[in-house]
Amino acid sequence: MDTTSIKTSLERVRTTHPLVHNITNYVTVNDCANALLAIDASPIMSDEPLDVGDIQTICGGLVINIGTLNQSTIAGMHEAAKVATELGHPIVLDPVGAGASALRTQTAADLLDAYPIAIVRGNISEIKALANGAASTRGVDVCPDDIVTDENLEASAAFARDFAARTGSVVAITGPIDIVADSTRSFAVRNGSKLQGRITGAGCMLSCITGAFAVANDDALLAALGAVCTTGVAGNLAEERMGELDGNLSFRTYLIDALYKLDGETLANRALVEDVQ
C-alpha cells in the first residue's frame, strides 16, 4: 500500500463528510464525536433499539464499541447491524474488553458471527480473545505477554491474516506497533505515541475514525490502514507539542487538534507503513 493511497484515503473523508452512526461506550463518546468532527466526518450516536434503524438508514456506516454494554444497547447493536447489513453499509467492530468478561466476549463473538463486519479494530489481547475464545485480557489493557514486538512481528502478522481469513473481516490490531491485515496482505504501522496509552479513548476514537474511512473508501484494507496511519501521525504530532507542564489531558487536546489540522501531504510524509509477511 503506497503512501499516495493513504493520502487519498484521508482526503476522501475530508471531502465527502461521511455520516457515521456510533453505538459506543459512554466513557469516551464525547472524544469520539470530536475526533470524527476533526476529520470532517459527521457523528451521530444512537443506541435505543427503536431508534437505531432509522438512524442507520440515513448514515453511511456503523461503528459498534462494546465498552459499556447493557442489555438495551446490545439489542440496539444487533438491530443497527441488521439494518446496516441490509443496506450494504460497512460495519466496524471494537471489541473493548473482550476476554475480560463472558458478556463482552460473547457479545463481540455474536456480532462477528451474525453480520459481515468490514473491520475489527482492537488491541492484541482482545483480538486473541475473539480468536481463541480464551479470556486473558487485563481489563481493557493488553496483557504484557501479548504485545507485538519486532521479535514476534511476522508471527503476529500471520495471526492477523489468519484471523482475517477466518472472519472475513479486515483486522486492525493496535499497540506500540500496529498491524493491519486482510486474509492475504499484512502491514505494520510504526506511528503513534506512548501517551495514547495514558488517555482513555485513543482506541475508541480510532475505531470511529476507521468507520468514517470505511464509509469514504470502498477498499476496507485501505480504510483501516488510512485510519491507523491518520491516528498514529496525529499521535506523533501531539507528542511533539507537549510542554513541560503538560500531562495526559493536554495530550488528548493536542491529539484531536492534530486530527483537525492533518492534511494528506503531511500524512503521506510521516506515515511509517511497511509490508510484513
Added chain:
Amino acid sequence: MDTTSIKTSLERVRTTHPLVHNITNYVTVNDCANALLAIDASPIMSDEPLDVGDIQTICGGLVINIGTLNQSTIAGMHEAAKVATELGHPIVLDPVGAGASALRTQTAADLLDAYPIAIVRGNISEIKALANGAASTRGVDVCPDDIVTDENLEASAAFARDFAARTGSVVAITGPIDIVADSTRSFAVRNGSKLQGRITGAGCMLSCITGAFAVANDDALLAALGAVCTTGVAGNLAEERMGELDGNLSFRTYLIDALYKLDGETLANRALVEDVQ
C-alpha cells in the same frame, strides 16, 4: 430588545446561581455541566423516572435534550416535565435529530404537545421537522437547503414567529445567523464562530445555558436572546484565541473558558442583535 437588557440577563444568572435539572444526551453532558458552571449556574443531571421528580422539585427549571433517547429516559422526561409544569418551572426543549428518526420526531412532538415548553432551541432542520412533521434532517446536522441566510432572513423570521404562535413557546433557531422569536417579535443574532459547527455539543450547551437564563429571567424571549448572545459572543472570543496548532478541541476549551470569563459589559458591547420582521 436593547443590549442593556441582554447584559442584565447574564448578570441575573451570575448573581442568582440557578439550579438547572438537565435530562440530556450522554455525548455532550460533561460539556453541558461545565458550560453551566462557567456562567455561575449549577447543573444537576438525572433521568431515572424514580429520581427526576425529587430533583426537579429542588431545581428552578428543566432542560430536555433528546440526543440519545432510550425508553427509560423518555419516561423520565415526561415525569420531570410533569413536575416542572406543576411547579411552574420553565422547560427548555432541544429536539436533537428531530426529523432524523420517527422516535426522535415523535418524542419531541409529544413533549411539545403535553407541556407548556417555555423555549425550544434547535437548528432550522429540527424546528422544521417539528413544524411540518416532515423528516428532512441530515442526522443532527442542518440540511444545506435549510440554512438561514440574508436572502431568506425575513421568511425565516416569519416561520419562527409562526412556530412560536402555534406552540406557545419562544423559539431559538441557531446556525450561521440565529433567530430568536416569540409569536410577535423576532430577532437575528450574528455572533458565533464557524468552529462551533466543528465541535460536538455547541447546541446542547446553548440549550442548557438557555435553561439557566430562563430560570434567572422571567421573560422567556429575553432569556433565549441572552443565552444565544452569550454563547455567540463566547464563540467569537474563543475563535480569536485560536493559535496555529489549535484545532476543534482547543476551541471547545476556549469556548467554555470564554463563557467563564464573559461579563455583562463585554456581552453588551459585542452582541450583534437586530430586529427582523
Added chain:
Amino acid sequence: MDTTSIKTSLERVRTTHPLVHNITNYVTVNDCANALLAIDASPIMSDEPLDVGDIQTICGGLVINIGTLNQSTIAGMHEAAKVATELGHPIVLDPVGAGASALRTQTAADLLDAYPIAIVRGNISEIKALANGAASTRGVDVCPDDIVTDENLEASAAFARDFAARTGSVVAITGPIDIVADSTRSFAVRNGSKLQGRITGAGCMLSCITGAFAVANDDALLAALGAVCTTGVAGNLAEERMGELDGNLSFRTYLIDALYKLDGETLANRALVEDVQ
C-alpha cells in the same frame, strides 16, 4: 500521619498500576478515567448486572458513584459490591446528591448497610444526609450552612469520627477544608483550589483516585488521606498555572495534567495535613 506516608501512598499507586472498576455517572466518567490514568492506575467501567461480576473479579477494587442512577445500574452496583465483598476488595462509595432525592439517599444508605464500604467520600451535606436520613442537600452542591470552617472544625471532625464509628468506614468529607477520619483519628487537609468547585467532576475524580489508593494501600485511612492530598495539591498546581484567558475548562485540563506530573516528593512538600481532635 506524616508526609512520608502520604508520599509512599502515591508511589504505591504509580508502581503497582491498580486496576479499578468504576460504576460511575455518565457526566464525569471520562474525566474519572483520565484522572486514574494520570496517576498510573488503570480504569475499567462496567455497570450492567450481567457484566460487573466478571469485571470486578479481575480488578483490585470498586468505586460506586450514584450521580446518575437508573434501575439497571443500581442492580449492577449491588452485584458488583457483592462480588467485591466476597473477594475482599476495597469499595469506595461516593453518595452524589444524597439528600437531594429519596432514591439517592436510599440507594447510598442501602449500599452502606449491605457491604463493608472501605471509604465514603462526599461533601459535608451528602455525608450529613447519610448520617441523619435528613434531606438538606442543594442538588449536588453543599448547603451554605454546612461548610466546614475553622470555627466548626473540631465539631466537624467529631462528626466525621462518629460517622466512621457508626458505619465502620473511613470517611473523606471534602470542601474548602477537607476532613479525613476513621473512628478514632481525624485530619484536616487545606490543599485544593476554589476552582475545583467550578468544574464538574472534581469530587467524582477524587473518589476514583481514592479507589486506586485503596487498592494500592492496605490502610484505608492512609489511602483516603493520600488521595485527598494528591487531588488537593494537584488543584493548587493547576490554579498556579491559570493564565489571563483561562477559565474552568482550562483548569480541568491543568488539574488532570497536574495529577499526571505529580511526584511523591512534591506531594510531601506541599500537602497541608494537620491532626484535628
